[in-house]
Every structure is written in C-alpha cells, then in structure tokens.
Amino acid sequence: GIQVEQSPPDLILQEGANSTLRCNFSDSVNNLQWFHQNPWGQLINLFYIPSGTKQNGRLSATTVATERYSLLYISSSQTTDSGVYFCAVPGGSYIPTFGRGTSLIVHP
Amino acid sequence: DAMVIQNPRYQVTQFGKPVTLSCSQTLNHNVMYWYQQKSSQAPKLLFHYYDKDFNNEADTPDNFQSRRPNTSFCFLDIRSPGLGDAAMYLCATSGSGSYEQYFGPGTRLTVT
Numbered sequence: 276g277i278q279v280e281q282s283p284p285d286l287i288l289q290e291g292a293n294s295t296l297r298c299n300f301s302d303s304v305n306n307l308q309w310f311h312q313n314p315w316g317q318l319i320n321l322f323y324i325p326s327g328t329k330q331n332g333r334l335s336a337t338t339v340a341t342e343r344y345s346l347l348y349i350s351s352s353q354t355t356d357s358g359v360y361f362c363a364v365p366g367g368s369y370i371p372t373f374g375r376g377t378s379l380i381v382h383p
Numbered sequence: 384d385a386m387v388i389q390n391p392r393y394q395v396t397q398f399g400k401p402v403t404l405s406c407s408q409t410l411n412h413n414v415m416y417w418y419q420q421k422s423s424q425a426p427k428l429l430f431h432y433y434d435k436d437f438n439n440e441a442d443t444p445d446n447f448q449s450r451r452p453n454t455s456f457c458f459l460d461i462r463s464p465g466l467g468d469a470a471m472y473l474c475a476t477s478g479s480g481s482y483e484q485y486f487g488p489g490t491r492l493t494v495t
Contacts, residue, residue: 315488316473317486318473320485320486371428373426375424
C-alpha cells in the first residue's frame with residue numbers, strides 16, 4: 276500500500292516563529308488532507324489540497340503531486356497551534372492512509 | 384452547522400462489560416468510518432461503511448462490531464472490552480465525490 280512519511284516527528288518553537296512541516300507519499304494521489312489534532316483529541320480539518328497552494332490565515336499548504344510531497348506552513352506561531360499535525364492520503368479509493376504525525380509544541 | 388457528533392465524549396467501562404459508542408452526522412455523507420487511536424499514534428481504521436456496505440479491516444479484532452441503521456447514525460460495539468482497548472475512538476464521514484473526511488470530537492474510552 277501507499278506509504279506516508281511526515282517530518283519532523285517533533286518540533287518545538289517559540290511563539291512567533293515560523294515552521295514548515297512535510298508530508299511525503301510513495302504513490303500518486305488524487306487528494307490529500309492536513310489535520311490538526313488539538314489537545315482534546317479532535318482532528319480538525321486544515322486543508323483538503325490534492326494539488327497547488329491554499330492559504331487560511333497564518334496557515335498555508337502546498338502540494339506538488341508530481342513530486343509526491345506536501346508542505347504545511349505555519350507563520351507567526353501561537354501557543355494554540357500546539358498539537359499533532361497529520362497528513363492523510365487515499366491508500367485505495369476512499370480509504371485514507373495517515374502519516375505518523377508531527378508533534379508541535381509552541382512555548383509562550 | 385453541519386457536523387459529526389459523538390456520544391459520549393468520555394466513557395468508563397469495566398473489564399469485560401459491553402459498551403456502545405455512537406456517532407451521528409448531519410452532513411448526509413454516505414461513507415462513515417470508525418478509528419481507534421492510542422497515545423502518540425496515528426488513527427487506525429477499524430471499519431467503514433459505504434452506504435450500508437460494511438467493510439471490516441483485516442486486523443480489526445472480532446471483539447469490535449459496528450451497526451449503521453441509517454445514513455445518519457453509526458454505532459461501535461465492543462463486546463468484551465479489555466485493558467488494551469482503552470483508547471480514543473474517532474468517527475469520520477466523507478462524501479463519495481472528494482472523499483474529504485470530517486471527524487467528530489471522539490470518545491475517550493477507559494477500561495477499569
């Protein structure tokens with residue numbers, strides 16, 4: 276099946292810093308999602324981004340499908356950005372495969 | 384707002400005592416998923432429904448069952464919970480067009 280790798284596994288930032296999270300996948304995909312798992316465990320949709328670039332406030336994402344990777348940018352990080360960030364791609368039709376996540380801690 | 388709702392948010396059960404978790408959705412999506420997530424791990428798919436068509440993942444224990452009586456509701460039954468079943472249980476839905484997933488807030492299960 277498709278392999279999904281996220282990097283870095285852990286990231287510690289000072290409030291106000293910028294960061295880039297990466298998601299590599301082993302096969303061509305027709306959709307990709309980024310999620311933020313908050314401290315209460317809920318998975319929040321950030322982006323549905325099969326290709327191209329999208330922006331939502333301080334967050335943006337770029338997927339280069341031909342090169343099999345996606346990047347999530349967080350600018351001017353805040354403590355509320357802390358949590359785990361997952362990317363997920365379809366392993367087979369509508370069944371997603373999740374990466375292992377990037378755990379982000381933002382210190383005040 | 385259209386959403387995915389899970390009840391209860393926290394569930395404590397005794398070892399071996401059956402428990403049912405519920406999920407409902409107002410998105411009218413035809414695909415519903417149940418995931419198990421343990422600490423510091425990615426969500427692990429247990430099963431999913433495409434409409435009423437039930438699909439069990441190969442490594443989902445027999446102890447876990449599911450029911451989907453209609454489009455809006457889906458239930459996860461754990462027949463005899465063990466200590467290893469303590470986890471966060473996440474329900475998600477997606478439409479058949481884009482398969483973009485929407486998650487509920489989860490139910491955190493404790494087994495004593």
